[in-house]
Amino acid sequence: GENVEQHPSTLSVQEGDSAVIKCTYSDSASNYFPWYKQELGKRPQLIIDIRSNVGEKKDQRIAVTLNKTAKHFSLHITETQPEDSAVYFCAASESGGGADGLTFGKGTHLIIQP
């Protein structure tokens, strides 16, 4: 089955700086890669996603890049703000195939220092 590795497990950045979280996946059949943000005690919420036919996607301060050959994808947050503090999860799945459930990385605890 799919295996998703996520790094780092904790990331502390100064407010206003950029944050980068990286993930690798193992199953070349995976073609859908969402990123979820989870605040303490709350549900995961989708912040951005990318499909394998796209190399990069941007939404305001958030961007995701995908390298299919290397099987890795990254989340970039620019101009970080205190409300960006949360745990971020990357995930992968094979859409349209047999196993549609998301395989998640272990999460990155992002801390924005004032």
Added chain:
Amino acid sequence: DSGVTQTPKHLITATGQRVTLRCSPRSGDLSVYWYQQSLDQGLQFLIQYYNGEERAKGNILERFSAQQFPDLHSELNLSSLELGDSALYFCASSLSTGGTEAFFGQGTRLTVV
């Protein structure tokens, strides 16, 4: 509010017991997914139903089972509970099968004592 409703929010039960967690998906969503979140294992996919039928299985124990009813709500049954089953159980729904945004419910926190 994601539109996905899970009940109960909290559940405390003893080892060996059986519990049922309930999930109502967003209106119009046909897929329901169940996930288990624990500190050591992270978010783990358990099982998926699509329009009433089992679609995919993940790391679901044999003591656990699920079903999706004609009105599309889903139930996750956990039996012969062990201390290690204590976790946050999330239900998510999406319009169709994989590759579309999955919306998570608020979760059910299960504590086995």
